[in-house]
Amino acid sequence: MQNPYLPYPVRIDEIITETEDKNLKTFKFVFLNPEDEKKFAYKSGQFGELSVTGKGEIPIGIASSPTEKGFVKFTVNKVGLVSSFLHTMKVGDIMGIRGPLGNWYPWETMEGKNVVIIGGGFAFTTLRSSIIYMLDPANRSKFKDIHVIYGARSPGMLLYRDELAEWEKRDDINMHITVDGTDDPDWKYNVGFVPTITEQKAPSSDGETYAIICGPPIMIKFTQPVLDNLGYSHDQIIMSLENRMKCGIGMCGRCNIGKEFVCKDGPVFTLAELNNTPKEY
Amino acid sequence: MGIEPGRLHFSWVSSAEATKFIEVVNEVTEAVRALGPHDNFVKHMPKVA
Amino acid sequence: MVGYTDKIREISERLLKEGTVDMVIGFRQGSMPMMNEPCFAKRPEDVEKLTWDSNCGINLANYLTDRKEKIGVIAKGCDSRNIVTHIIENKIKRDQLVIIGVPCKGMIDRRKITSMFETEILSVAEEDGKVIVKTGDAEKILEKEEVLQKNCAVCIHRNPVIYDELAADLVEEQKDIDRYADIREIEAMSPEDKWNYFDDLLSACVRCYACRNACPLCYCPTCFVDESQPQWVGKTTDPIDTKTFHFLRAYHCAGRCTDCGACERACPVGINMRTLTKKLEKDCFEYYGWEAGLTLDARPPLDAYKPDDPEDFIK
Amino acid sequence: MKVIKIDKKDWADGLAKLSGGYRLFGPVKDKEFHNFKELDNGELPDFDFSNTKLSAKSMVFPQAEAMFKYSLDENEADHHIMKEAEKDYSPRAAIGIRPCDAAAFLLVKKNFDTPEYKDPYWINAYEASVFVGLACNNPCSTCFCTSAGCGPFHEDGLDVLLADAGDYFLAKVITDKGEKLLQAAGWNTEADAGEDQIETLKKEAEAKITASVNTDGLKDKITTELYDAPFWEDVAFACLNCGTCTYVCPTCWCFDIQDETHGTSGIRMKTWDSCMYPLFTLHGSGHNPRGTKVHRVRQRFMHKLKYYVDKYGDGIQCVGCGRCIRLCPVNIDIRKVCELMNSYEPADAACQVA
Numbered sequence: 001m002q003n004p005y006l007p008y009p010v011r012i013d014e015i016i017t018e019t020e021d022k023n024l025k026t027f028k029f030v031f032l033n034p035e036d037e038k039k040f041a042y043k044s045g046q047f048g049e050l051s052v053t054g055k056g057e058i059p060i061g062i063a064s065s066p067t068e069k070g071f072v073k074f075t076v077n078k079v080g081l082v083s084s085f086l087h088t089m090k091v092g093d094i095m096g097i098r099g100p101l102g103n104w105y106p107w108e109t110m111e112g113k114n115v116v117i118i119g120g121g122f123a124f125t126t127l128r129s130s131i132i133y134m135l136d137p138a139n140r141s142k143f144k145d146i147h148v149i150y151g152a153r154s155p156g157m158l159l160y161r162d163e164l165a166e167w168e169k170r171d172d173i174n175m176h177i178t179v180d181g182t183d184d185p186d187w188k189y190n191v192g193f194v195p196t197i198t199e200q201k202a203p204s205s206d207g208e209t210y211a212i213i214c215g216p217p218i219m220i221k222f223t224q225p226v227l228d229n230l231g232y233s234h235d236q237i238i239m240s241l242e243n244r245m246k247c248g249i250g251m252c253g254r255c256n257i258g259k260e261f262v263c264k265d266g267p268v269f270t271l272a273e274l275n276n277t278p279k280e281y
Numbered sequence: 282m283g284i285e286p287g288r289l290h291f292s293w294v295s296s297a298e299a300t301k302f303i304e305v306v307n308e309v310t311e312a313v314r315a316l317g318p319h320d321n322f323v324k325h326m327p328k329v330a
Numbered sequence: 331m332v333g334y335t336d337k338i339r340e341i342s343e344r345l346l347k348e349g350t351v352d353m354v355i356g357f358r359q360g361s362m363p364m365m366n367e368p369c370f371a372k373r374p375e376d377v378e379k380l381t382w383d384s385n386c387g388i389n390l391a392n393y394l395t396d397r398k399e400k401i402g403v404i405a406k407g408c409d410s411r412n413i414v415t416h417i418i419e420n421k422i423k424r425d426q427l428v429i430i431g432v433p434c435k436g437m438i439d440r441r442k443i444t445s446m447f448e449t450e451i452l453s454v455a456e457e458d459g460k461v462i463v464k465t466g467d468a469e470k471i472l473e474k475e476e477v478l479q480k481n482c483a484v485c486i487h488r489n490p491v492i493y494d495e496l497a498a499d500l501v502e503e504q505k506d507i508d509r510y511a512d513i514r515e516i517e518a519m520s521p522e523d524k525w526n527y528f529d530d531l532l533s534a535c536v537r538c539y540a541c542r543n544a545c546p547l548c549y550c551p552t553c554f555v556d557e558s559q560p561q562w563v564g565k566t567t568d569p570i571d572t573k574t575f576h577f578l579r580a581y582h583c584a585g586r587c588t589d590c591g592a593c594e595r596a597c598p599v600g601i602n603m604r605t606l607t608k609k610l611e612k613d614c615f616e617y618y619g620w621e622a623g624l625t626l627d628a629r630p631p632l633d634a635y636k637p638d639d640p641e642d643f644i645k
Numbered sequence: 646m647k648v649i650k651i652d653k654k655d656w657a658d659g660l661a662k663l664s665g666g667y668r669l670f671g672p673v674k675d676k677e678f679h680n681f682k683e684l685d686n687g688e689l690p691d692f693d694f695s696n697t698k699l700s701a702k703s704m705v706f707p708q709a710e711a712m713f714k715y716s717l718d719e720n721e722a723d724h725h726i727m728k729e730a731e732k733d734y735s736p737r738a739a740i741g742i743r744p745c746d747a748a749a750f751l752l753v754k755k756n757f758d759t760p761e762y763k764d765p766y767w768i769n770a771y772e773a774s775v776f777v778g779l780a781c782n783n784p785c786s787t788c789f790c791t792s793a794g795c796g797p798f799h800e801d802g803l804d805v806l807l808a809d810a811g812d813y814f815l816a817k818v819i820t821d822k823g824e825k826l827l828q829a830a831g832w833n834t835e836a837d838a839g840e841d842q843i844e845t846l847k848k849e850a851e852a853k854i855t856a857s858v859n860t861d862g863l864k865d866k867i868t869t870e871l872y873d874a875p876f877w878e879d880v881a882f883a884c885l886n887c888g889t890c891t892y893v894c895p896t897c898w899c900f901d902i903q904d905e906t907h908g909t910s911g912i913r914m915k916t917w918d919s920c921m922y923p924l925f926t927l928h929g930s931g932h933n934p935r936g937t938k939v940h941r942v943r944q945r946f947m948h949k950l951k952y953y954v955d956k957y958g959d960g961i962q963c964v965g966c967g968r969c970i971r972l973c974p975v976n977i978d979i980r981k982v983c984e985l986m987n988s989y990e991p992a993d994a995a996c997q998v999a
Contacts, residue, residue, distance in 0.1 A: 001769075004762045005712055005902070005913075009726045032726075053715050053725040054906045058929075079929035081558045094725040217932075243934060244926050246902045249762040252918070253899030254925050256944075257934075258868050259952035264761070278872045280926075280934040280944075282577055283525025291644040321525055326907040327568035329914055330707035360976040362787065367976040368883040388975055392885070445677060450695065450785055534675065536699065536708065538919075540887035540974050556924050565903045565916050566709035596974035598889045599698060600677055 004249050007051040007096025008036040013071060015091055020156030024122050025087055026063060026075045029097060040100060042066055043107065044129040045240060045268050048099030049248045050074060050086065058082045059245040059263065062100065063125040065132035067139070072097065075125045075159060101248040102267050105130055105238060110210050114145040116202050118223060120194045120215030121152055124159045126240060127214055131167065140172060144208070149201060151178040151194040151219075155187055176201040195222040205231040212238045224271070234272035241267045241274075241281045257281055283321055287312055334382040334432060337497040338404060341430050342377040345402045345495075351428050354402035355393050356380040363454040364440035368393055380404075382497070384456055387437040387479060389592040391415070391546035394422045401427055404497070406434035408481075408590035410490035411623025412546040415586055418626065421549060431493030433501040436474070436482030437591075441600055443477050446470075481591035481604060484509040491624050510612050516605060528573060528606075534599040535572045537565075541603055542579055544596035547586045554578060580606035585614045585630040588623050647824070648839025649816040651807075651832045656814070657689060659830035660740065666829055667775065668737040670704045672697050681742070690741045692809065695785050696966060700895035701746040702753070704739055705770040708892075709916040712766065712902070718909040730912060732766070734773045738826060741779040745788075745964040747802035748795045749895030750776075752964070755957050756898050766915060775826045777816075778803040782846060784854050785967055789980060792857035793965030798847035808843050815839050858983040860961050863954050870991045871951055872943065880982055881942035883975040888919030890969035890977075891945065896962050899925070920944045946982050 014028035027050075031037040040048075042062055049057040058080070064073035078087045089095070105126075115134065119127045127150070134143055148167070152158045158177065168175045168189075178190035178197045190197050194215065203209060211232055213220055220239065227237055243255035243262040250264030258277035260266065290309045294302045342354040357366040358379040366385045371377045382404070390403055391412035401422075405413055410431060416422045438461060444451060449465045456462070461472045475483075484507050489500045519527060539555075542548045555563045555575050564571040580603070587607045594604050614620045618631035628634075651659065663669060664686070671690025672679045679694040681701040711730035718724055739747070750771060757767035781788070781797035790796050800806055804823030808815045815836055818824045827833065836842070891897040901918035904911055918925055921942075926935045935941050953962035963979065970978050 001763050001765050003765050007727055054717055054904050054911045056904050057902065096727055244928055251756055251764055253920065259956040276869060278869060282528055283521050285521045293644055322570060324570040326912065327564055327566040327709065327905060329566055329709040329711050361978040361981065362970065362976060365976040370882055452786060536892050538888040538892045540885065540889050543885035543887040544974055564905055596885065596887065598893060598972040
């Protein structure tokens with residue numbers, strides 16, 4: 001019987017400070033046992049439990065893409081006991097990862113369709129994974145138009161800035177980067193909240209388009225009516241939820257919304273599914 | 282709750298009374314050392330199943 | 331005290347009809363012998379469920395914390411003292427409350443009665459200072475005086491200390507009570523015996539925190555036992571952690587505890603944790619002449635400064 | 646099925662034989678009440694009880710148990726790597742577990758033993774256990790097992806059912822595991838008409854159960870309507886949000902994972918947790934999806950009486966042991982709440998009927 005609570009040992013290989021407030025860092029991990037990397041076969045949208053020995057575990061979306069080999073990446077916001085300690089750790093330190101956990105964005109359903117990715121703040125991690133995955137030469141032809149609407153408070157709070165710039169240059173992806181506000185005269189992208197930019201830039205749904213939304217509750221609350229107006233049906237609006245988790249495998253009982261566990265039956269749900277559950281997220 | 286008398290001391294020491302501070306600390310240290318170690322509140326690894 | 335119910339309903343109905351209060355907090359008949367359930371009435375017709383007898387031991391001040399409505403609250407002596415403490419500590423405003431005072435003759439100790447019978451108790455009734463207990467095969471009449479909760483037996487504030495309405499005439503306060511006999515016994519023990527006594531006292535604790543949650547003083551947004559940064563106390567039932575919880579909780583109640591007995595009453599495994607809080611209550615009384623919750627006009631001893639404090643424990 | 650007669654004078658000898666091959670657990674009186682514990686060497690289970698205060702769940706699901714151990718000492722080769730804690734999964738036997746507590750394990754098993762993931766701690770302990778149940782001849786007034794899919798002589802989840810028949814026990818063999826245990830104890834006299842005797846005792850015991858709940862309507866209720874029902878404020882008002890109901894419940898399985906260190910060594914533990922506690926669901930951001938008492942009380946009852954019903958299609962997550970009713974400090978009664986839920990009709994639907 002495989003013990004689902006036992007983390008794979010990993011070494012921190014690289015740490016990148018992502019945002020100007022230094023609260024978000026991306027950790028690149030290498031598995032100590034190469035065979036563990038094979039066991040950690042994941043899809044974009046899944047998460048893992050980062051295990052800091054002596055402190056505990058935190059559930060974090062996987063920021064790397066299954067098409068990137070030899071490592072896994074997680075971007076961690078400094079909030080609680082474990083994440084704060086993780087932010088003090090150094091390259092070379094040993095810790096653990098459990099997973100991959102949860103479900104993923106419905107890649108097979110979305111094949112042959114347009115995909116609109118809408119993200120806000122630091123909830124862009126599994127969306128990065130998704131973009132890298134879709135842009136991979138082996139996968140790009142599976143999807144029609146790809147739009148990305150991504151917003152943060154200010155230019156310095158955007159994650160993965162170098163990659164965003166590269167994607168901007170490509171013609172097989174439509175980037176709509178935005179910030180709530182900036183006094184930077186050289187800012188060459190959008191200014192405005194994500195729902196507003198979505199209204200202006202997102203394609204209307206023709207039944208052939210899926211929207212993936214990931215962000216703070218307030219952003220989701222105001223983006224949803226915009227998508228309704230654009231004609232998206234609720235089973236084509238895909239959301240990734242967050243709840244407090246411990247076990248990650250649907251057993252410890254805290255992350256449920258109705259009978260579904262966000263950790264095991266989610267974190268990815270369609271809005272149609274969420275309409276039928278209590279709003280305990 | 283099971284702490285012996287003599288293990289707890291209270292003193293007023295003003296910030297200007299460095300000498301008194303040294304005396305008090307030495308007295309307290311000696312008094313507590315004379316009592317020996319107090320293990321009641323020492324926690325070890327929890328005994329769990 | 332059985333006749334109190336009618337008067338409580340009458341006052342409550344009036345307050346709700348007049349719109350003086352948005353809700354009345356009181357008790358309704360429980361589903362088990364010797365158990366009543368705290369409840370609220372928001373409409374005049376709801377007052378029919380309100381009841382009063384010697385099984386209303388839960389401290390209703392606990393249900394007032396941070397509420398915004400105008401509330402009528404039923405209060406026996408200890409409840410009223412905790413309401414005073416709540417007002418002093420800004421957990422509720424005096425002008426939000428209509429206090430319906432209930433002069434109290436003590437609550438019955440359901441644990442004591444249960445332990446007196448071999449088989450399950452099916453009903454308990456009260457009449458003229460007697461308690462009539464029925465089991466499947468027996469009936470026994472007990473003197474209520476003999477089955478009081480331990481804190482009620484030594485209570486010297488049975489009448490509410492603050493009230494706007496009264497549900498009955500004031501009762502005579504108990505006099506010449508030796509309130510601290512049990513505490514003196516513990517005080518006389520050697521340090522080692524004390525340690526063993528508390529070790530044994532707390533050994534059954536499952537860390538459910540019923541005592542803390544039943545206590546009207548324990549309203550901290552995050553209790554120290556739940557803090558993770560730093561984590562003061564471990565999360566298992568390790569004896570050191572369990573003791574740390576109980577000792578520190580007791581200290582947090584020093585100078586505030588009214589010995590209402592809610593903690594003991596709530597404990598599912600019957601721990602007499604009042605031996606901890608009562609020692610501190612005794613010290614506050616003996617060192618500072620202080621009894622918690624008697625007046626709105628004085629600060630409790632541990633948050634007030636007096637230049638003439640004898641401080642004879644400081645060298 | 647085979648029924649063995651065990652003379653009470655042979656009881657202690659048999660248990661002594663068993664203690665060679667099994668770790669024995671049973672009800673023992675500790676100060677004022679009975680608890681279900683591992684028996685000390687030579688200690689006999691005390692059957693003079695109606696039910697233990699805490700359920701027998703700790704035999705399989707201890708309040709705190711080590712999962713992993715590790716070293717934080719960087720001089721050690723495998724520092725900061727989790728290693729399995731030593732566990733004792735040698736055979737263990739519950740002697741005198743009530744049928745409700747044994748049946749509860751079957752409900753909890755659905756949570757810990759799933760097609761996708763298996764909790765090794767729970768499953769290993771469960772599989773190492775033999776359950777010798779003690780039938781209830783005298784159920785309490787708060788027991789509603791017969792309407793919660795269980796009963797005083799319920800056999801599901803047991804390996805042997807013991808019925809106290811005065812000078813002797815009747816031991817009904819339910820599984821091979823149970824038969825092996827009886828043989829190991831040297832109890833092998835078949836009782837005459839044992840099944841009939843047990844059946845008589847069973848009927849007598851069932852007749853004594855007066856409490857019941859109706860659960861037939863729960864399945865067809867709409868989750869979100871039940872969730873929005875107006876009665877929750879009233880149901881939750883008295884609740885203190887202590888964890889008593891969840892700690893004493895044989896079917897409550899929620900847990901926490903905690904690290905604890907001492908010097909440079911540490912363990913990772915699985916510990917009981919409770920949906921009654923605000924911290925159970927508090928996000929790092931400070932947001933709490935179940936931030937109020939009403940949320941938390943509703944979660945407990947909705948989980949047991951609706952979510953579980955919908956998820957597994959196999960009745961409620963309750964065996965009717967009545968502990969939460971007896972031990973709730975403020976007398977919140979699951980029977981009343983179940984009735985409210987089972988009979989709930991949303992106001993607009995009721996208008997249509999009228």
